[in-house]
Amino acid sequence: MATLVLCALRLSYSKSRYFRAAFISSQPERDTERSHGKVVNVAIIGAPNSGKSTLINKITERKICAASNKVHTTTKLVRAMCYENNTQIVFLDTPGVVTDKEKRKYNLPESMLSACYKSLRCADVVGVVHDVSNRYTKDYLHSDIIGMLNAVDEIPSFLIINKVDKLKSKQQLLTVIRNLTNGCIAGNPIPGPGNSKKKDSKTEKGYNKFSDVFLISALNGDGVQDIKEYLMCNAKTAGFQYSPDTWTDQTPQVLIEEAVRAKFLDFLAQEIPYKLNIQLEYFEEIEEEQKILCSVVVECPSDRLSRLIAGAGGGRLQQIKSHIRNDLMDVFKKTVVVDINLKVKSKPTE
Incomplete structure (x- = not known):
């Protein structure tokens, strides 16, 4: 069974599709009532330099969010919007999690951590970007990220595993997914030897309430369109918060x-x-x-x-x-x- 799931995973990534096992619940039906448009607010959180801003820029097709190869490029909450098919996606780009030591070292503003929590309170759905190319952290989520997700566990969330193109062994992906989701996606266990025994909550490395998992390369654009389609399907009928030609709240x-x-x-x-x-x-x-x-x-x-x-x-x-x-x-x-x-x-x- 595990082999079949791994084969499906490989096929999924080769077609730039997101990883959704057959046992995950189906997408909500599209609302045909479009008189007021459809809107979804998406908070994007993750560790520093995981690719949050790059992902948003790819989806919006405009370099709204500053991105670099160093940590803590984003220091404040930034909204980026895209409009398509009478649907508005409002992204809330947040700073990466930061410690007191890093704030002193990099001369960072005190408001960085509060910006993350502010974005979560405004969100309809939360996307967690995780850098799988970092060999030291690829198998677990940052404790602050887990804490944020637990604080808003009533808000749907999905996992975005980024930089998969840099992973030498694609066979590791299934193990990484199990670790980051605690072996559970959308309330259903992932088949395989890793889930045969009951785990101690103290040893869990991830978050077990993700509804979906995407495999992407934000820099190359692989799998990014699937996230956009997913968000558009989860948008709800509402009045637009911004005019369709507005693409950011920044001056x-x-x-x-x-x-x-x-x-x-x-x-x-x-x-x-x-x-x-x-x-x-x-x-x-x-x-x-x-x-x-x-x-x-x-x-x-x-x-x-x-x-x-x-x-x-x-x-x-x-x-x-x-x-x-x-x-x-x-x-x-x-x-x-x-x-x-x-x-x-x-x-x-x-």
């Missing part, structure tokens, strides 16, 4: 500053980018030319760090600026002209 100023910050996180080593203060000093949108002009000041704590960021002859800064421009054009779907100015933080006068 252009915030979007630009966060895009700049994310790109500095990509290009600079260790804790350096977390020490920078980024502020938009000029913004102009020229509607008739479909163009945006903006200038951003990046305040550095020292002159030495400013020279390090600029690179030889300013080459590194020009490279960073080029990537920022491309990201902003993906955000606004317009031509963007951006200027980045480095500034050394002034010392307080005695």
Whole structure:
């Protein structure tokens, strides 16, 4: 039986479909009454750098949520929307779970943890993104994530196993799924040797109330469309919270500053980018030319760090600026002209 389930799992992923065993309950029927539209609010939570923002950007087809290759790129609650077939999906992108030690190390705002709980209170469904490529954490959910899910266990939730393309052995997936779901999906046990004995709740590594499990690669887009279809099927008739042409609740100023910050996180080593203060000093949108002009000041704590960021002859800064421009054009779907100015933080006068 376990072999059959594993074969089904392989077939499911090869077709970029999500893993739903035959014993999971069927999707709710589509509501034919569309006079008021359909809406679903989705809270996306997970450990830092698990791919939450990348997933949302893929589904909305717009780089709304800042994403980088470092932890704690997202520091506040961000709403991203997409509209299709009279259905509005409202994503609530949340910061990754953070400890007091990390807050001090990375100079993170106190509001990060509260942003996660705020998103949960606003959600109709919760999606948990888990990085399966991390060999140290792939087999268990972060304790804070489990705590959040237990706090809102009345809200339906689903598991998103991300970065499966980086997993060398696909045979490990069934074991990972059993661990992360405590061997139970939608109230039904997953067949196999791992579920033959009753488990001690103290040794459980996951959450046993997930209704569905998706296998995806958010960066490549594999399996992402299935999540979008799943959410659209679970949307309910309601008045739209935002107009159909609205794609975020963030201001252009915030979007630009966060895009700049994310790109500095990509290009600079260790804790350096977390020490920078980024502020938009000029913004102009020229509607008739479909163009945006903006200038951003990046305040550095020292002159030495400013020279390090600029690179030889300013080459590194020009490279960073080029990537920022491309990201902003993906955000606004317009031509963007951006200027980045480095500034050394002034010392307080005695």
